[in-house]
Amino acid sequence: MRENQTMPTSTLPSLLGDVGGTHARFALVCGNNALISQVMVLSTGQFPDLASAVTAYLHQIGNPKVGDACIAIANPILGDVVEMTNNDWRFSIEKTRQTLQLENLLMLNDWEAMAMAAPAFGTIDLEQIGKGSPVDNAPKGLIGPGTGLGVSSLVRSRRGDWVPIAGEGGHVSLSPSCEREADILRTLWQIFPHVSAERVISGMGLENLYQAICLLNATAAEPLNAVQVSQRGMAATDPACEEALDRLCRFLGNTAGNLALTLGARGGIYIGGGVIGQLGGYFAQSGFRAAFEAKGRFDKYLMDIPTYVVRKEQPALIGCAMALGVKPMNL
Numbered sequence: 001m002r003e004n005q006t007m008p009t010s011t012l013p014s015l016l017g018d019v020g021g022t023h024a025r026f027a028l029v030c031g032n033n034a035l036i037s038q039v040m041v042l043s044t045g046q047f048p049d050l051a052s053a054v055t056a057y058l059h060q061i062g063n064p065k066v067g068d069a070c071i072a073i074a075n076p077i078l079g080d081v082v083e084m085t086n087n088d089w090r091f092s093i094e095k096t097r098q099t100l101q102l103e104n105l106l107m108l109n110d111w112e113a114m115a116m117a118a119p120a121f122g123t124i125d126l127e128q129i130g131k132g133s134p135v136d137n138a139p140k141g142l143i144g145p146g147t148g149l150g151v152s153s154l155v156r157s158r159r160g161d162w163v164p165i166a167g168e169g170g171h172v173s174l175s176p177s178c179e180r181e182a183d184i185l186r187t188l189w190q191i192f193p194h195v196s197a198e199r200v201i202s203g204m205g206l207e208n209l210y211q212a213i214c215l216l217n218a219t220a221a222e223p224l225n226a227v228q229v230s231q232r233g234m235a236a237t238d239p240a241c242e243e244a245l246d247r248l249c250r251f252l253g254n255t256a257g258n259l260a261l262t263l264g265a266r267g268g269i270y271i272g273g274g275v276i277g278q279l280g281g282y283f284a285q286s287g288f289r290a291a292f293e294a295k296g297r298f299d300k301y302l303m304d305i306p307t308y309v310v311r312k313e314q315p316a317l318i319g320c321a322m323a324l325g326v327k328p329m330n331l
Contacts, residue, residue: 015058016029020044034326036318072112093107115165139154139264140267149198187216209247234282266304
């Protein structure tokens with residue numbers, strides 16, 4: 001059990017949440033071997049803070065009384081005050097607990113919750129991209145582009161427990177792997193003083209890539225959002241969108257390869273996030289895996305590491321339940 005993990009203190013349902021920069025997913029679970037239920041997705045932009053969003057969710061499902069809560073949020077948890085990176089929410093954890101009349105409120109980084117769920121993923125929950133086989137008990141890396149870029153890891157303790165490690169790997173400096181990517185980064189450096197991995201490998205990153213490629217190609221850029229860029233890219237109806245989508249997959253492969261090398265993640269790299277989930281079969285045929293393996297003298301090392309797209313529904317909510325000491329039936 002994690003140091004700040006808590007067991008539910010009552011027989012009341014527990015509240016689960018997965019809050020990103022764009023959407024907040026909430027659900028209930030009531031004890032072990034119970035289904036995660038009442039899943040609902042709300043837009044974070046409609047609410048000023050977490051308490052307001054939770055209150056609206058509970059109102060829409062009949063105002064049930066809940067005891068404990070675990071909320072995964074796309075932000076580091078550094079103390080009582082949470083100030084989101086890709087959203088204007090700013091709130092106190094303790095004041096939120098009091099406002100919602102919860103017995104306990106556990107806050108996790110969203111990709112820490114993803115890591116907690118990873119050991120429970122079965123073959124049906126994962127789509128393997130490329131070759132490689134996991135090594136038992138070896139570290140696992142997790143990465144996923146959504147509104148931002150989430151990164152975490154999972155390692156075995158000497159006692160044999162899986163220990164999730166939260167981090168902010170989405171904000172590492174992005175590196176190019178060819179002249180074209182260097183040109184893209186040089187273009188983005190004119191806009192951002194620091195081009196992090198998240199500036200390219202995310203929903204907003206797809207938009208940034210499209211704009212940079214249009215500048216490099218000396219073509220007019222339309223005001224496209226990430227969904228439009230990905231749709232045109234997959235349909236091959238716009239060369240700039242095609243390249244933007246291809247580059248996102250390659251940049252993701254490069255960054256995931258860096259993560260695997262840093263961790264020694266021979267247990268595999270797990271890829272989630274809303275952006276990849278919308279690409280369907282395109283991602284498996286993209287340049288992701290080639291970029292993942294392209295590490296010079298260590299290409300063979302990476303060829304042996306499997307990479308998986310997580311197809312499990314609501315994995316972060318499952319991780320939140322497990323953080324409360326609850327094993328839901330949805331596993």
